[in-house]
Amino acid sequence: MSIDVLMPALSPTMEEGTLAKWHVKKGDTVKSGDVIAEIETDKATMEVEAVDEGTVEDILVAEGSEGVKVNTPIARLSGEGEAALAPKPAATPPQSSASPPTAPPAGEQLEAKPAATPAPSSSPAGVGGDSSVARRDGGGLRILVSPLARRIAEQKGVDLGGLTGSGPHGRIIKADVDAAQPGQARTPAAAPAGQPVPASAAAPRQILSLEQMGIASGSYDLVPLDGMRRTVARRLTDSFRDVPHFPLTIDLEIDTLLAARSKINALLEPTGVKVSVNDLVIKAAAIALRQVPEANASYTPEGIAMHHHADVAMAVAIDGGLITPIIRSAETKGLAQIATEAKDLAARARSRKLKPEEFQGGTFSVSNLGMFGIKAFASIINEPQGAILSVGAGEKRPVVRGDQLAVATVMTVTLTCDHRVVDGAVGARWLTAFRALIEDPITMIV
Amino acid sequence: MADIFDVIIIGSGPGGYVTAIRAAQLGMSVAIVERELLGGICLNWGCIPTKALLKSGEVYEQLGHLADYGLKVEGASFDFDGIVKRSRKVSAQLNAGVTFLMKKHKVEVIEGTARLEKGQDSAKGAAPKVVVALKAGGSRTLTAKSVILATGARARTIPAVGLEPDGERVWTYREALVPRRAPKTLIVIGSGAIGIEFASFYKALRSDVTVIEALPRILPVEDEEVSKAAQKAFEKRGLKFRVPANVKKLSKTKSGVAVEIEAGGKAETLEAEVAIVAVGIVGNVEDMGLEALGVKIERTHIVTDAHGATGVPGLYAIGDVAGPPWLAHKASHEGVHCIEHIAGETPANLNAPIPGCTYSTPQIASVGLTEAQAKDQGIEARVGRFPFRVNGKAIASGETEGFVKTVFDARTGALIGAHMIGAEVTEMIQGYAIAMTLEATEIDLQSTVFPHPTLSEAMHEAVLDAYGKVLHI
Numbered sequence: 001m002s003i004d005v006l007m008p009a010l011s012p013t014m015e016e017g018t019l020a021k022w023h024v025k026k027g028d029t030v031k032s033g034d035v036i037a038e039i040e041t042d043k044a045t046m047e048v049e050a051v052d053e054g055t056v057e058d059i060l061v062a063e064g065s066e067g068v069k070v071n072t073p074i075a076r077l078s079g080e081g082e083a084a085l086a087p088k089p090a091a092t093p094p095q096s097s098a099s100p101p102t103a104p105p106a107g108e109q110l111e112a113k114p115a116a117t118p119a120p121s122s123s124p125a126g127v128g129g130d131s132s133v134a135r136r137d138g139g140g141l142r143i144l145v146s147p148l149a150r151r152i153a154e155q156k157g158v159d160l161g162g163l164t165g166s167g168p169h170g171r172i173i174k175a176d177v178d179a180a181q182p183g184q185a186r187t188p189a190a191a192p193a194g195q196p197v198p199a200s201a202a203a204p205r206q207i208l209s210l211e212q213m214g215i216a217s218g219s220y221d222l223v224p225l226d227g228m229r230r231t232v233a234r235r236l237t238d239s240f241r242d243v244p245h246f247p248l249t250i251d252l253e254i255d256t257l258l259a260a261r262s263k264i265n266a267l268l269e270p271t272g273v274k275v276s277v278n279d280l281v282i283k284a285a286a287i288a289l290r291q292v293p294e295a296n297a298s299y300t301p302e303g304i305a306m307h308h309h310a311d312v313a314m315a316v317a318i319d320g321g322l323i324t325p326i327i328r329s330a331e332t333k334g335l336a337q338i339a340t341e342a343k344d345l346a347a348r349a350r351s352r353k354l355k356p357e358e359f360q361g362g363t364f365s366v367s368n369l370g371m372f373g374i375k376a377f378a379s380i381i382n383e384p385q386g387a388i389l390s391v392g393a394g395e396k397r398p399v400v401r402g403d404q405l406a407v408a409t410v411m412t413v414t415l416t417c418d419h420r421v422v423d424g425a426v427g428a429r430w431l432t433a434f435r436a437l438i439e440d441p442i443t444m445i446v
Numbered sequence: 447m448a449d450i451f452d453v454i455i456i457g458s459g460p461g462g463y464v465t466a467i468r469a470a471q472l473g474m475s476v477a478i479v480e481r482e483l484l485g486g487i488c489l490n491w492g493c494i495p496t497k498a499l500l501k502s503g504e505v506y507e508q509l510g511h512l513a514d515y516g517l518k519v520e521g522a523s524f525d526f527d528g529i530v531k532r533s534r535k536v537s538a539q540l541n542a543g544v545t546f547l548m549k550k551h552k553v554e555v556i557e558g559t560a561r562l563e564k565g566q567d568s569a570k571g572a573a574p575k576v577v578v579a580l581k582a583g584g585s586r587t588l589t590a591k592s593v594i595l596a597t598g599a600r601a602r603t604i605p606a607v608g609l610e611p612d613g614e615r616v617w618t619y620r621e622a623l624v625p626r627r628a629p630k631t632l633i634v635i636g637s638g639a640i641g642i643e644f645a646s647f648y649k650a651l652r653s654d655v656t657v658i659e660a661l662p663r664i665l666p667v668e669d670e671e672v673s674k675a676a677q678k679a680f681e682k683r684g685l686k687f688r689v690p691a692n693v694k695k696l697s698k699t700k701s702g703v704a705v706e707i708e709a710g711g712k713a714e715t716l717e718a719e720v721a722i723v724a725v726g727i728v729g730n731v732e733d734m735g736l737e738a739l740g741v742k743i744e745r746t747h748i749v750t751d752a753h754g755a756t757g758v759p760g761l762y763a764i765g766d767v768a769g770p771p772w773l774a775h776k777a778s779h780e781g782v783h784c785i786e787h788i789a790g791e792t793p794a795n796l797n798a799p800i801p802g803c804t805y806s807t808p809q810i811a812s813v814g815l816t817e818a819q820a821k822d823q824g825i826e827a828r829v830g831r832f833p834f835r836v837n838g839k840a841i842a843s844g845e846t847e848g849f850v851k852t853v854f855d856a857r858t859g860a861l862i863g864a865h866m867i868g869a870e871v872t873e874m875i876q877g878y879a880i881a882m883t884l885e886a887t888e889i890d891l892q893s894t895v896f897p898h899p900t901l902s903e904a905m906h907e908a909v910l911d912a913y914g915k916v917l918h919i
Contacts, residue, residue: 146886147884147885147886147887148858148859148860148886148887149885151859151887152858155857155858167794168794173885174885
């Protein structure tokens, strides 16, 4: 009896991934627990283990294939007739804690944002996704699409949710996908007929080719979009376009903070832990979020989600993109622990070995470009978070004390706020709290 | 009777009468103008009566192989008049059927020849008026919101080289359908579906048949491999071919015709009792006042947009008169699309692949691109083949001639063409047509279950073969 090995969902939000590497080939014998493949999602590379014994009858998806939909058969095992199961990822994502608060339960109609949020684990014996004419995508939106259109969309990187079908009963056919631009963002235009279309449902922007915009073909090299680049492009485009955002900027004097850091690091020396300015910023941000809980919130159509903990995501630049691993409940953690976790997360982020729950579902983000000498910048909101803090370089600047000019180490920070959740006054209160903590770091201990 | 309609359809072939039915279903008042017989060429002088003749020929030819099946019949012969009479009866029955359908849908049938004139308010976008010279005498002027031309086509003739029917020794399909006797010797000029079907029929009735084709291979629209296999199969049956050969002149002799041809630089004269001219068709666009209305005509066919609109307000054209492929089912499909568009519905797009069939022995059927066409379009093709010679049902039936060939787009897995030659393939091609219309990929076709034992299993195997998974070879 043959067992189809299906493309696993490595995280609650995973729709597709790249089959990065096969560890087995046709004819190999595998037993339960053997690593058979590596799957690269938009954020991480994960190993897939076999859960059955058998012989690899066929490899159905070639190594390096991009955009392999979850539940597509990727290999076939000839098993012992035991219950056929899909392999589970080496690391099973937690069922709910990691899912973003805006994710509606599977099966419910999505409203403004039909960003697909598949149920954490789809039925293991699911149908081969590719051949189904109609199937449920995301959180219950039914997308009618021809098998060929689905495949071409995968190859081109076109998001089916953003297309309007011109076939019978609105079925998406090849011509629709041919006309679509790769990476075309999902737009709410795909909302079921009869539902009021939100204002942001404007027709997708016509993307002109470089040639159309006067850049001669041949005058550049084209680097193919990988999963991470696509995700970055899609998520940030959605966020910048759909989230009403505004920046609030203040200067902080950090001489006291730097002195405190030296003392702390001297104390920690025997343990080998070293606290960075960024660790202090994360700690201060977390405490400020506890003090001003309105800033630790997410907008959802049903209401404002007030988060219980400050799960602070820190932006880490990695080869080919960026990723935001999370220090969970940072307001409860000591500096040493934050420093240790941050170091470990950053290292594993760079080698793309993060587990999905380690980079999904933060409530607030910190992005630091100080080490590059950037003075000030305003980051784009990392949905569904209510705010993101951009940290500039600490540098000696003239400051006015009383009527005297003095020199101090100054760091400029900018809080970008989602105005639906964090109003200007709330943002200002948070920054005030944050300033107090940074400029008088001893208050962090309290 | 009122002379104002929602839609007037000119021509009642498979394009026109089907459009009329659909129009009536959509609640329109409909008139259909026919100058000859309801059902047009298809029912009366084309598709249907030829199939009746071919069936007689096929059955008779089978009698020659009865021993293969352990059967014995002595003194088998045929009654030529009987064969032709049956064919006419079949046409008459279907013609009556269309008459019934028109009545059922309250479509007013107007017998006569139509001519178009500028509509009274043509400046305001009114459709042209239709003036019908009635068969019964007199004329009627009809007006409608929309007028659909479905006037079809007829055999192309080339008088300059004598390719012109005389009804006696030089025939078109029309004369070839109602002969008084089967000619002992026959030359068929043109090896498209029409030429090949008549060649096949008369060969079955023991005529000595030679087919002349100007292009490098017979059935030139089919896939090259199919053309080649077809010629081989026909030659096995005793058909002769001159391919490629140009007809220089056709002249009449005392006893028949002489056809001067040139093949490979050598001149040759072929003689026969009768010649059939099957060198294509021309659209029926004359004497309807189209030029005066400004209808654009290119190479005897009306130029239309994607919905059949001619550019003249309210005037549409569908079917053969609107261009190739010249097939009844294409005409019906276009007609339904056109009338649904007029009614403000959103019909499915017209890009559905159109299968083509030739009802010779063996049969030939195809849909989509040939391997060469795919190549020309820059598509990397993945090709599968499966011969009927190893298909169980074909062996049991004693019909092992031919094969199935599939053409896939290697990049997307889309089925882009299918080509079949063999028994019953005209009845099977729609399986592939459905797959293509639904935009199936190789996965869908591979995972479809085909019943055993059937000839259609070869269709499955030809798909599997394209992906290196063929089972029975």
